[in-house]
Amino acid sequence: MPTLTVTSKGQITLRKDxxxxxxxxxxxxLEIDKLPNGGIKLTAREPKGKIADFCGFLKREGQRPISIEEMNEVIARGWAGE
Structure with a gap:
């Protein structure tokens, strides 16, 4: 059974395996649950959100989506100082 050493800062390092x-x-x-016998249970938490939930995050009410071409045009005008 692998063992871990606690550092002077109270930290441990988990091996890659x-x-x-x-x-x-x-x-x-990582979620840590303290067990009554002095042990712990370590579980990796899954992310709660999905990237699809983020799409449209900056859209404002009543504003139509703009195309990549329109974005590039606005960026080009900004760089040109217009």
Whole structure:
């Protein structure tokens, strides 16, 4: 059974094989449950939102969507100082 060492700052490092087993990657939040026998349960939390929920986030009421071509035109005019 693998063991971990607690640093002087009270931190531990989980090995890659343990993180893979959890399905964790950089940015993953880990949930820790304290068990009554002094143990802990560690679970990787799934993100709650979907990228599809973000689409249209900046759209304002009554505003029509604009095309990439229109965005590029506005950007070009901005760079030209217009």
């Amino acid at each position: 343990i993180l893979r087993h959890l399905g964790a990657h950089p940015g993953t939040r």
